[in-house]
Amino acid sequence: MTDDAAPDLRASDADRERVADILRDALAEGRLDMEEFGERLDATYKARTYGELAPITRDLPTAQGAAVPAVSLSKDPERDGNWTGRIIGGDDEGTSTWAVAVMSGFQRRGHWTAPRRFNCFAFWGGGEIDLREANFADREIVINAVAVMGGIDVVVPPGVEVVVRGVGVMGGFDHREEGVPGEPGAPRVIVTGFAFWGGVGVQRKLPRAEKQRLREERRREKLERKEQRRRELGASLPGLHDHLDLHGSREERGTRRRDDR
Template sequence: MTDDALPDLRASDADRERVAEVLRDALAEGRLDMAEFEERLDATYRARTYGELAPITRDLPVAGVTPPLPAVSLRKEPQAAGNWAGRIVGGEGTSTWAVAVMSGFQRRGRWTVPRRFGCFAFWGGGELDLREADFAAEEVVINCVAIMGGVNIVVPPGVEVVVRGLAVMGGFDDGETGVPGDPGAPRVVVTGFAFWGGVGIERKLTREERRQAKLERRQAREEERLERRQAREVERRARRELHGDFRHDRRRHEE
């Protein structure tokens, strides 16, 4: 039995509540604005038959139907080729090598990654942070040798990473290999050798980008809470008006 098959069949309170729930979900998802929600919710609580309820949610997803979810990527959107082109500067790198022997090294912030960069860690460790770096070429090669030490490479979202290292009683992290890069983004090839040591690669946003993303998530939650609060208030008002109409109709019938 469908709503269209028996449009004159009287709707129950449970039927109206199901429609109201669909409207609340549509408001929270941004499918309806507040004015449309109020108009449709008012029509829902005034509806007497299935024929009056059916058009209210005809253009909205119904219970049991889940629209396909968009693909989620850690890559920043948008990160157009033109933006990346501004970070592929050519020329020479800020430095071409780094060494840590029972010590450490670090390259971070604004620096230029050369076409080939070599690093060596022995009983020590180093970090190469490429999140704010420029690149001397569309493809750069970072050769890492870690003996009883470690090297950590941090890349920004959108950069393609290829790992070609060899490890003996150690490790070369290749978890980021195969993740496609943005159009026009540089390609980072990591090579080298690890013995009783390791080379790690992680993809992270900058501190400012993480702060901005956190603020956006907080703002979205606040907006959603406000919309739900407004929706509940509209619903309470509609219920009061509906009950008032029922009492008015009953008095007229008794007279």
């Protein structure tokens, strides 16, 4: 295989996801604005070959400052759906262990490591703790949320078990995601704390990459249905033309008979 042929090779879903991860990191670091991120992410999921993927991240550095490789030609094994690679364990205490919002807001989202215990406080403000793309310092983590006249949202991906133990006074904790069994090996997230004239919500959402993949699948299915209808209509047109020709011939014969009279 020559290098000249490499750009024409078909890219896999894993290749597109690697490029999408680089774009998300660049957005979080401020290297891309939301408009640029959206345009490049859309181009990523539309790309079919390595040659189409390569320019998307060519001007973006890695966290170490080295140039980003266009696309890896080595085929890494696809994820088998287990959580082994996302539960770090050991002495890792997480990327961040606390957050405070006083008449303001905070966010923990994207690629980060959720610690064994995360403490957060919101007063006349709000916060978001998004675990959809996070790694986990342990198989069980605790989010201790205190909301006073404010709100805190916890977002978990499908497959994670959620236990809610918080107490609300003229406020409340969202228990809707409790009781959903977790996948084998998935982490357990315990949400505890206190809410006074405020609330702590728990939502279960698909990761952004999965949502984008599903949107792309629906778009392809829609195009396929449209193409199928076009082919069916094309197949029926010859018979329709024959019917119109026969009908026209009968009208012409009737006109000639009337003229003969």
